[in-house]
Amino acid sequence: xxxxxxxxxxxxxxxxxxxxxxxxxxxxxxxxxxxxxxxxxxxxxxxxxxxxxxxxxxxxxxxxxxxxxxxxxxxxxxxxxxxxxxxxxxxxxxxxxxxxxxxxxxxxxxxxxxxxxxxxxxxxxxxxxxxxxxxxxxxxxxxxxxxxxxxxxxxxxxxxxxxxxxxxxxxxxxxxxxxxxxxxxxxxxxxxx
Amino acid sequence: xxxxxxxxxxxxxxxxxxxxxxxxxxxxxxxxxxxxxxxxxxxxxxxxxxxxxxxxxxxxxxxxxxxxxxxxxxxxxxxxxxxxxxxxxxxxxxxxxxxxxxxxxxxxxxxxxxxxxxxxxxxxxxxxxxxxxxxxxxxxxxxxxxxxxxxxxxxxxxxxxxxxxxxxxxxxxxxxxxxxxxxxxxxxxxxxxxxxxxxxxxxxxxxxxxxxxxxxxxxxxxxxxxxxxxxxxxxxxxxxxxxxxxxxxxxxxxxxxxxxxxxxxxxxxxxxxxxxxxxxxxxxxxxxxxxxxxxxxxxxxxxxxxxxxxxxxxxxxxxxxxxxxxxxxxxxxxxxxxxxxxxxxxxxxxxxxxxxxxxxxxxxxxxxxxxxxxxxxxxxxxxxxxxxxxxxxxxxxxxxxxxxxxxxxxxxxxxxxxxxxxxxxxxxxxxxxxxxxxxxxxxxxxxxxxxxxxxxxxxxxxxxxxxxxxxxxxxxxxxxxxxxxxxxxxxxxxxxxxxxxxxxxxxxxxxxxxxxxxxxxxxxxxxxxxxxxxxxxxxxxxxxxxxxxxxxxxxxxxxxxxxxxxxxxxxxxxxxxxxxxxxxxxxxxxxxxxxxxxxxxxxxxxxxxxxxxxxxxxxxxxxxxxxxxxxxxxxxxxxxxxxxxxxxxxxxxxxxxxxxxxxxxxxxxxxxxxxxxxxxxxxxxxxxxxxxxxxxxxxxxxxxxxxxxxxxxxxxxxxxxxxxxxxxxxx
Numbered sequence: 001x002x003x004x005x006x007x008x009x010x011x012x013x014x015x016x017x018x019x020x021x022x023x024x025x026x027x028x029x030x031x032x033x034x035x036x037x038x039x040x041x042x043x044x045x046x047x048x049x050x051x052x053x054x055x056x057x058x059x060x061x062x063x064x065x066x067x068x069x070x071x072x073x074x075x076x077x078x079x080x081x082x083x084x085x086x087x088x089x090x091x092x093x094x095x096x097x098x099x100x101x102x103x104x105x106x107x108x109x110x111x112x113x114x115x116x117x118x119x120x121x122x123x124x125x126x127x128x129x130x131x132x133x134x135x136x137x138x139x140x141x142x143x144x145x146x147x148x149x150x151x152x153x154x155x156x157x158x159x160x161x162x163x164x165x166x167x168x169x170x171x172x173x174x175x176x177x178x179x180x181x182x183x184x185x186x187x188x189x190x191x192x193x
Numbered sequence: 194x195x196x197x198x199x200x201x202x203x204x205x206x207x208x209x210x211x212x213x214x215x216x217x218x219x220x221x222x223x224x225x226x227x228x229x230x231x232x233x234x235x236x237x238x239x240x241x242x243x244x245x246x247x248x249x250x251x252x253x254x255x256x257x258x259x260x261x262x263x264x265x266x267x268x269x270x271x272x273x274x275x276x277x278x279x280x281x282x283x284x285x286x287x288x289x290x291x292x293x294x295x296x297x298x299x300x301x302x303x304x305x306x307x308x309x310x311x312x313x314x315x316x317x318x319x320x321x322x323x324x325x326x327x328x329x330x331x332x333x334x335x336x337x338x339x340x341x342x343x344x345x346x347x348x349x350x351x352x353x354x355x356x357x358x359x360x361x362x363x364x365x366x367x368x369x370x371x372x373x374x375x376x377x378x379x380x381x382x383x384x385x386x387x388x389x390x391x392x393x394x395x396x397x398x399x400x401x402x403x404x405x406x407x408x409x410x411x412x413x414x415x416x417x418x419x420x421x422x423x424x425x426x427x428x429x430x431x432x433x434x435x436x437x438x439x440x441x442x443x444x445x446x447x448x449x450x451x452x453x454x455x456x457x458x459x460x461x462x463x464x465x466x467x468x469x470x471x472x473x474x475x476x477x478x479x480x481x482x483x484x485x486x487x488x489x490x491x492x493x494x495x496x497x498x499x500x501x502x503x504x505x506x507x508x509x510x511x512x513x514x515x516x517x518x519x520x521x522x523x524x525x526x527x528x529x530x531x532x533x534x535x536x537x538x539x540x541x542x543x544x545x546x547x548x549x550x551x552x553x554x555x556x557x558x559x560x561x562x563x564x565x566x567x568x569x570x571x572x573x574x575x576x577x578x579x580x581x582x583x584x585x586x587x588x589x590x591x592x593x594x595x596x597x598x599x600x601x602x603x604x605x606x607x608x609x610x611x612x613x614x615x616x617x618x619x620x621x622x623x624x625x626x627x628x629x630x631x632x633x634x635x636x637x638x639x640x641x642x643x644x645x646x647x648x649x650x651x652x653x654x655x656x657x658x659x660x661x662x663x664x665x666x667x668x669x670x671x672x673x674x675x676x677x678x679x680x681x682x683x684x685x686x687x688x689x690x691x692x693x694x695x696x697x698x699x700x701x702x703x704x705x706x707x708x709x710x711x712x713x714x715x716x717x718x719x720x721x722x723x724x725x726x727x728x729x730x731x732x733x734x735x736x737x738x739x740x741x742x743x744x745x746x747x748x749x750x751x752x753x754x755x756x757x758x759x760x761x762x763x764x765x766x767x768x769x770x771x772x773x774x775x776x777x778x779x780x781x782x783x784x785x786x787x788x789x790x791x792x793x794x795x796x797x798x799x800x801x802x803x804x805x806x807x808x809x810x811x812x813x814x815x816x817x818x819x820x821x822x823x824x825x826x827x828x829x830x831x832x833x834x835x836x837x838x839x840x841x842x843x844x845x846x847x848x849x850x851x852x853x854x855x856x857x858x859x860x861x862x863x864x865x866x867x868x869x870x871x872x873x874x875x876x877x878x879x880x881x882x883x884x885x886x887x888x889x890x891x892x893x894x895x896x897x898x899x900x901x902x903x904x905x906x907x908x909x910x911x912x913x914x915x916x917x918x919x920x921x922x923x924x
Contacts, residue, residue, distance in 0.1 A: 021292070035212035036205020038415075040366045041449040045848035048366055076205035089203040093195055096814035099822065100662025101202030102366035102415030108203065130856040134848065136364050136416050137662045138818055139825030140856045 005069055009034070010078025024068045025049045025060035028075060036076040036105045040134070047133030050106035051075045057113040059132075076105035079112060087153040088112060088146070090160040097146035099137035107133045111147045119155050121147070194681060194812060197667045198413070198660065210370040210384045210412040211446050218374075219248060219287035221435045221445035222294040224301045225455060226276035226283055229310035229524040229841030230324075233274050233283065239300035247297060248439040250285040255434065257401035261427045262394060268490035268527065270399055270430050276305060277324065278489035278526050279842040280455035282427070287435045287443050310524035310841050314486035315463050325522035331487040332495040332520045334502050336574050336770045339513030344478035348469025352550045356466070356542035357907045358890075360486075360836040361459035361826075362843075363531060364853050365661075367415025368452040369425060373432035374442035379692075380407050380433050385414045386425035388699035389657050389689050395426035396433060404691070411689040417661040418826070419530035422701050423492050424456050454846040457529030458836065460497055460520075461486040464505065464542035469513075474554055474561045478513040479574075481505045483539060487520040488527035494520045497528075499631055501535030503575060503774045504887075507543035508585065508625045509562075510571040525841050530701060532826065533883045536626055537890065541831075541908065544622040544891030549904050558895065559593065562623050577773045583869040588804050589623055589782045591867060596784035596802040605899070614791040617799070620895025621784045624888035627775025628880025629704040632765035635757055635776075640698035642712035644673060644720045646739035646751040652677060652720070655687045655752075656697040658709050663882055664815035665705050671811060672710050672875050676717035678732030698757075703880025706811055707777070710875030712755040720753025760873040777871045779884040781805040783824070783892035786860075789900045794912035794919070796832055796897055798860040803885055809870045809877030820885040821862040827889020829854045835909045 004017045009032070018031045025042075028034040028051070040048030042061050049061040052074035079086045085093070088108055098104040107130060114121055114129035121129065126147045127140075135143065149167070153160045201207045226233075238244055252259050252271040259273055260266035272283045283303050288294040311322035311329060318329045325331060345351060371384035380402065382392060389409040396407050409429070414421060432445040447456075462485050469478035483501050487494040502518035551558035566589070567573065569580050593599070598619055605617045629635050643655040654673055660666040666686045674681040687694055697709050721728045726738035742751050765772040786800040803820050810816045833852040837844040845851045870877025894905050903918050 019292075029212070033214065034205075035208065038209075038367070039211065040368075041848055043449065043847060043849075046366065046449070076203075080204055085200065085204065089200070092203055093199040096196060096199075096818050098196065098199055098202045099664075099818055100366065100414065100416040101198070101207055102209065104202055105205050127856045132855075134364075134366065134853060134855060136366055136418070136826070136853065137822045139821035139862050140854075140859055141821050141862050142814075142818060143856070 005065065007068060007073060008071065009073045010075060018065055022065050023061055024051070024063040024065045027065040028060060034075055034077055038102055038105060040102065047110065048103050048106045050109040050133060052109050052113055055113065055116050057110045076108055079108060087160050088150040091146040091150040091153065094160055094164045095142045095146040095149065097138060097142040103133055103135045107135065107143060111150070115151055115154060120151060194667055194671050196664060196815065197670055207413050209367055209415055210372055211444070213372060213383065213412065215372070215442060215444065218442035218444055219289055219435065219439055220291040220294040221432055221443045222286045222298050223282050223431060224284035224286065224298060224303065226272060226279055226281040226305060227303055228276060228305035228307050229279050229312070230277055231275070231305040231307040233272065233276060233303060234306045235304040236284065237302040237304065239302070241300045242293060242297045246288060246293070248287040248435060250434045250438050254438055255399055258398045260399060261430060262398050263391060263423050263426065264493065264495065265491045268492070270427065278524050279840070280526060281489070282431065285431050285435050287439055312523055312525060312841055314461065314521040314523050315484060329522040330519055331491060331522050332498050334498055334518040334770065336502055336514065336516040338574055338576060341478045341480050341513045341515040344513035345467060345469045345480060348477045349472060350470050350553070352468050352470065352553050354466045354546045354549050355906060356464045356545055358462045358538050358541055359909055360461050360528065361531060361830050361834050362453050362836060362851060363418045363420030365416030365418055365420055368447040368449055369421070369428045369456060370446040371425065371428045371432040372442065372444050373429070373436035375436060375440065378406060380437065381410065382408070382429045382433060383410045383412050384425060384429060385421055386411050387414070387417045387421045387659050387661060387701060389659070389691050390696045391423060391699055392426050392429045393691050396430055399430055400433060400437070409691045411659045414659060414661040418532045419534065419701065420456060421661065422530035422699060424529060449848065450846040453851060454843045455526065457492060457527055459531035460494065460528040460535065460538065462538035464538065466542060466546045468546065468550060470550060470554065474556050474564055476509055476511040476565045479506050479511050481516045483516065483518045485520045485538070486523055486525065486528060488523060488525045490527040492527045492529040494528065496631065497530070497535040501539040503627065503631065504536045504625065505539040505543060506574040507540065507547065508567050508623055508780065509565040510567045514574040516574060526843070532823065533886045534702065536883065536887050537827065537830070540622070540624045540887050541890045544624060544888060545894055545906065548620065548895045548898055552904065559589070559621060562589065566623065573774070575774050576771050581777065581869065581871070583780050583806055585780050588780055588806055588867050591865060592621065592782035592784045592802050592804040595804065595863060595865060596786065596800065598784055601786060609900070616789045616791065616900040617786065618896045618898065618900025619784060619786045620892050620899050621782060622888035622892040622895060623782045625778045625780045626703065626880065626884040626887050627778050629708045629776060630702055631774055632767055635708060636759050638698040638757065640709060640712060640757040641695040642697045642709060642716050642755050643695055644713065644716040644753040646720055646724060646742065646753070648740065648743040650736035650740045651683045651685070652679060653685045653687050654713055655694040656709060657689050657691070657694050658697050658705050659689050659700040661700070663819060664812060665700065667815060668706050668710060668811050669713050672713045673717055675876070676714045677735050678730070679735070680732070703882045703884065706878045707808070707871070707874035707880050708757065710878060711873065712757065714875055715755035716753040718753070719755060720751070723751060723753060776873060777808070777879045779805065779807045779879045779881065781884055781888060783888045785892040785896045787893060787896040787900055789897060791919070794915040796910065796915065798828055798893060801828070801860045801862045803862065804865045804867060805884060806867045806869050807881040807884065808874050808879035809868055810866045811876060811878050816866065816881055817864045819881050820864045823883065823885030824862045824889045825854055825859055827886040828859065828893055831890035831893045831908045832910055833858070835911055
């Protein structure tokens with residue numbers, strides 16, 4: 001059975017037809033093409049599906065889509081404003097806090113929720129806030145560093161690059177930091193689709 | 194340089210296999226064996242679903258050989274009537290609705306006439322358990338140096354120990370997944386994998402297709418750690434079979450539990466040491482036996498065993514060494530590649546054993562290591578002369594200094610007796626890892642790589658190496674841009690597509706930056722030669738030359754090519770396991786500080802220092818990530834990760850009771866590099882991916898030994914095991 005519902009996602013109001021048993025994650029991924037939120041376990045154990053509902057982190061894989069109606073949903077695709085990366089995204093990038101990238105969208109949402117409530121979290125508060133998001137690549141150290149840098153950037157209005165340069169005594173010449181977006185390795189979809 | 198695909202991952206734009214837009218397709222599902230061993234007597238299809246809506250594939254639908262080929266043809270793609278492990282694939286189903294495909298799985302009953310399963314790799318099997326050769330031995334290997342028997346007999350002190358490690362699941366965050374469809378007569382496979390050409394190699398004989406009729410494309414991959422080395426060939430073959438039968442696109446994505454219980458894991462091991470030493474701690478003889486559980490099919494077990502025995506004596510010099518290796522067939526899920534590939538098991542034993550020897554001799558364990566550590570001009574167990582100029586003692590000293598080892602140790606001596614229930618300890622491990630394939634492996638791989646100059650002067654690297662989070666795309670961009678004098682923005686790395694890129698070998702074995710990266714450099718040089726410009730010329734001139742070449746050769750391709758060439762002087766005797774096992778070794782030392790709670794038997798790692806020689810560090814941020822992530826996996830293998838088995842089945846196939854570390858479970862992991870460049874690696878790089886994992890477990894357990902005064906010998910050292918160890922005698 002399908003039902004047509006209205007959701008508020010990343011600032012837009014969208015109507016979508018979904019099977020009634022769909023979770024919020026299935027709706028985002030398979031009905032709306034918002035595939036940034038990941039399915040890592042489908043049981044609420046790993047945190048890869050974390051999105052923000054009214055600014056607070058929730059596990060989309062175990063949330064019936066009906067529970068999201070009438071609430072402001074923010075996914076990883078909605079963190080950047082007018083295509084300018086959020087300081088969290090910049091800080092993660094600078095610190096190398098995203099490796100395989102699969103847990104990253106969920107971690108960003110959890111961190112976003114933390115910083116909205118607590119603009120100056122301690123290392124332990126960051127640990128606590130991210131403890132529902134598993135990462136298998138990084139050992140978390142770089143993620144903690146990135147959240148701290150983003151917090152400072154948001155508090156002081158300083159560019160995360162300047163904070164990183166100062167903290168780690170590194171020179172990041174802004175022009176040579178990254179070549180143009182890498183596209184060749186990112187698939188654009190099956191040719192028959 | 195920052196990670197090249199970083200922002201794409203951070204904004205949700207990166208498309209992993211399950212993210213690809215797709216319409217009119219089927220969801221695949223795999224029906225698996227409920228029993229560890231026996232004949233399939235019946236398959237019952239329940240009436241809870243309408244079976245006419247399903248595509249069903251069994252072993253009779255396989256057009257070619259029923260095997261997932263890599264080293265041997267022993268592992269069926271679908272069980273042909275007899276099963277050898279729980280969760281072995283029996284049937285494939287596909288349906289347009291994922292929900293229905295899942296429901297159908299619950300409606301199929303595979304009935305097995307059970308035969309007694311061989312489940313303990315440590316004991317030789319009784320006659321009713323024999324299923325492989327004469328005695329279930331999958332592989333035997335041996336290394337002999339000097340005269341161990343005589344030397345042990347003459348040793349004033351002989352120290353024995355038995356060390357055991359458990360299975361470890363990879364838990365890459367993205368589960369196994371493949372998409373298969375027909376593009377005309379070409380079967381296209383897209384998915385999460387480390388080795389596109391391994392998939393081609395497996396699909397050719399099973400599907401009776403040529404390389405031209407199979408196109409394998411790697412999609413962005415959410416972690417691999419070895420778990421996507423050989424296993425994706427099975428998933429790809431299954432998806433391909435369903436697509437061929439249904440003539441529709443098929444998506445086969447494992448759910449987390451299926452991925453945890455049914456895919457390969459790190460080989461469990463039991464390692465015995467008998468070591469002869471003199472009163473001063475000098476090693477006189479090392480007798481070592483390495484036994485591994487191979488599981489029900491061969492996969493890569495012989496090479497895992499090979500790497501284990503080559504490293505089993507540790508980074509020490511000893512004139513008399515005997516190492517016997519044995520991998521056993523059992524009716525458990527096949528064990529396979531996992532970061533470190535046998536070496537973590539070998540080093541857990543030898544580095545734990547060094548502390549046990551030091552304890553027996555009442556000697557400082559660091560001092561014991563110092564006096565025996567291999568020096569340039571001395572030989573490893575295989576007789577390989579080490580002469581790389583690496584100052585291994587400097588690595589150890591640096592790790593001790595950074596961790597404040599001596600001061601901490603004294604603090605613990607004072608503090609421990611005073612505290613009611615907390616005990617602190619600090620421990621270290623020194624270790625090494627050969628980079629690239631073992632022995633003549635790299636020569637056999639015969640890796641090739643192209644760098645193409647385009648008409649607009651931009652350059653593309655064509656290779657089968659894959660990005661799975663470790664940074665290959667970024668590193669290859671750096672290497673090509675440095676070599677050609679180009680702006681990195683003018684370099685692209687081609688999508689790993691077997692119809693477009695040459696076979697540059699698998700992305701495994703810490704070989705990518707060192708071995709394939711060197712091919713990037715050499716192919717860049719060849720590009721310059723073919724474009725008629727001097728190697729090392731400024732990038733602007735290279736670009737001009739490429740554009741000019743295209744004006745003179747309209748419609749032709751300008752390809753710089755490189756093919757693997759072994760470094761001079763490398764000799765390996767595969768028959769006798771003598772000679773140069775690896776072109777280069779990475780060397781490292783870890784120091785761990787732990788706190789043991791005698792009320793809960795919980796072990797908390799308070800601090801962790803890692804000092805690594807990986808040759809030239811090509812990208813500090815990426816390199817640090819490799820080390821921290823490897824250490825994290827090693828710490829959790831040592832303390833947390835336990836596969837619980839019942840009748841050959843993994844019982845804890847979810848992340849709530851198979852525990853990997855959360856952000857609350859790990860210490861700060863502090864990393865420093867000591868750089869000793871390797872002349873045959875790209876810009877002097879050696880392998881990095883596996884080395885940091887190798888020494889983490891013994892460092893942590895040596896710290897537990899220091900804290901408790903007891904000698905743990907088995908991992909994972911869960912609270913239950915620690916309780917048993919501490920209860921068995923005085924604290």
